[in-house]
Amino acid sequence: MLTCLYDPSLPLSLWHALQVQKSRLEVAKANAAAIERKQQAKLAGRKEIEDMLLYQAMKDAELQKREVRATCGRRDWASWVGVYQLPH
Numbered sequence: 001m002l003t004c005l006y007d008p009s010l011p012l013s014l015w016h017a018l019q020v021q022k023s024r025l026e027v028a029k030a031n032a033a034a035i036e037r038k039q040q041a042k043l044a045g046r047k048e049i050e051d052m053l054l055y056q057a058m059k060d061a062e063l064q065k066r067e068v069r070a071t072c073g074r075r076d077w078a079s080w081v082g083v084y085q086l087p088h
Contacts, residue, residue, distance in 0.1 A: 007015055 010018075
């Protein structure tokens with residue numbers, strides 16, 4: 001928070017210049033913090049999407065295995081194990 005009390009020992013123009021400089025520094029700090037928060041939110045969103053895609057791939061692989069079991073029968077299913085692998 002800026003303190004805007006005038007110091008009578010300083011010329012008014014110098015005091016004003018110092019206040020402007022303080023204000024600019026505070027704005028720059030606030031902008032940097034906002035940019036960091038935005039980047040973290042973007043990374044969290046990407047991680048969430050990656051997690052959903054991985055979960056969907058696991059569910060797809062399980063479904064494929066069940067479909068193979070249903071079509072091939074139990075004896076033939078053993079030969080299909082390992083064919084449907086999760087993406088790396």
